[in-house]
Amino acid sequence: MAKILLGVSSSIAIYKACELVRELIKSGHEVKVVMSPFSERFISRLTFEALSGNKAYVDWEDDPLLHINLPRWSDLFVIAPCSINTLSKIALGIGDNLLTTCALSHKGKLLLAPAGNVEMYKNPAVQENIKRLRERGVILVEPEEGRLICQEEGQGRLASIQRLLDWIEYALRPKPLEGKRVLITAGATREFIDRVRFISNLSSGLMGFSLARVFRWYGAQVKVIAGFTTAEEPPEVEILRVLSTKEMYEKVMDLKDWADIIVMNSAVADYRPLETYEGKLKKQERLTLELVKNPDILAELGRLKKDYVLIGFALEERQKLQENALKKLQGKNLDVIVANPLESMGSEQYEGIILFKEGKAINLKASNKLQASELMVKELVKAIVP
Numbered sequence: 001m002a003k004i005l006l007g008v009s010s011s012i013a014i015y016k017a018c019e020l021v022r023e024l025i026k027s028g029h030e031v032k033v034v035m036s037p038f039s040e041r042f043i044s045r046l047t048f049e050a051l052s053g054n055k056a057y058v059d060w061e062d063d064p065l066l067h068i069n070l071p072r073w074s075d076l077f078v079i080a081p082c083s084i085n086t087l088s089k090i091a092l093g094i095g096d097n098l099l100t101t102c103a104l105s106h107k108g109k110l111l112l113a114p115a116g117n118v119e120m121y122k123n124p125a126v127q128e129n130i131k132r133l134r135e136r137g138v139i140l141v142e143p144e145e146g147r148l149i150c151q152e153e154g155q156g157r158l159a160s161i162q163r164l165l166d167w168i169e170y171a172l173r174p175k176p177l178e179g180k181r182v183l184i185t186a187g188a189t190r191e192f193i194d195r196v197r198f199i200s201n202l203s204s205g206l207m208g209f210s211l212a213r214v215f216r217w218y219g220a221q222v223k224v225i226a227g228f229t230t231a232e233e234p235p236e237v238e239i240l241r242v243l244s245t246k247e248m249y250e251k252v253m254d255l256k257d258w259a260d261i262i263v264m265n266s267a268v269a270d271y272r273p274l275e276t277y278e279g280k281l282k283k284q285e286r287l288t289l290e291l292v293k294n295p296d297i298l299a300e301l302g303r304l305k306k307d308y309v310l311i312g313f314a315l316e317e318r319q320k321l322q323e324n325a326l327k328k329l330q331g332k333n334l335d336v337i338v339a340n341p342l343e344s345m346g347s348e349q350y351e352g353i354i355l356f357k358e359g360k361a362i363n364l365k366a367s368n369k370l371q372a373s374e375l376m377v378k379e380l381v382k383a384i385v386p
């Protein structure tokens with residue numbers, strides 16, 4: 001877990017930084033907070049000290065080298081909220097307080113999350129400074145659109161905690177998948193019986209969405225084709241929505257040549273009703289539905305395979321987990337298959353096996369699907385990046 005130096009500057013959005021510290025600590029990171037002098041008028045340093053379990057700093061006190069020592073201690077320097085004033089000072093190399101001086105002496109990765117009035121943010125001088133910072137490799141997490149404290153509408157709200165946490169994990173990872181394009185399917189497809197009823201399954205989309213987040217953390221450009229999902233959408237990832245297996249099939253076929261890696265994680269409905277009633281089907285004593293087989297998207301991708309790495313999933317009885325998964329890997333012409341035992345469905349704990357076509361098999365155990373996704377992506381990186 002990482003050592004994060006969190007800078008906070010004077011924006012009313014500073015109250016959200018308290019939640020950010022809590023969430024970072026919950027994720028296992030260590031946090032030290034450095035505050036701009038004016039920000040103390042919004043929130044006392046005691047709040048940050050209590051939340052982080054570390055001393056929070058506004059000035060040098062008795063350590064004249066504090067502006068060197070704090071950045072040196074950190075793996076990542078995050079400033080959230082970063083006021084427009086602090087942002088511009090950092091862009092111009094001005095160090096007039098502990099926070100901006102820390103930014104000057106910092107050699108590692110810097111992530112800024114600006115917040116402020118929409119007109120201040122759009123100001124050409126500020127936009128030039130943002131461009132300058134980006135050119136220097138600073139990660140800038142754009143503020144969000146919405147109603148601002150000043151009652152105006154527009155871009156200026158500090159990025160949500162979920163987005164910030166995701167960007168922080170992104171900033172902490174190496175980028176071996178830079179330049180790679182990853183297409184992931186997620187969630188459940190729905191097959192309609194009539195206008196209001198359908199056949200589907202319990203997939204939440206969490207595994208596919210977690211994989212999308214982790215692939216992005218490691219540098220890939222990610223697109224997700226999602227059926228119905230209940231899990232929270234991954235930030236900064238393009239999500240294309242579909243309903244039925246047929247729609248998913250068509251979208252996947254459209255995008256397959258765009259992708260370097262395709263991960264078929266969706267729980268695809270294997271059957272659809274032969275006929276869909278246009279209105280609402282009336283109640284009757286008996287109802288027989290005739291179902292027809294849907295196309296196997298993964299098998300079709302295997303049949304048409306040219307340059308992409310193809311990854312499938314298999315849900316199997318524990319006794320024949322590896323044996324059946326291997327049959328699917330060979331039968332569908334896959335490069336990799338992730339096999340999960342039936343018991344893993346709906347469980348918090350993750351267990352599975354990742355099997356490569358060359359015969360390598362690795363057991364995966366994790367306490368949640370995000371961690372499991374990271375284990376998978378790391379194994380894939382080892383196998384596919386020279």
Ligand code: CTP
Pocket residue numbers: 245264265266267268269270294295296297298299311312313314315316328
């Ligand atoms: N899959 C697919 N199209 C389908 C059904 C499944 O692309 N119509 C994909 C899933 O996304 C998954 C893999 O195939 O990556 C395995 O799905 P699974 O349901 O375990 O196996 P099936 O091949 O459908 O076989 P069975 O249900 O008989 O085990």
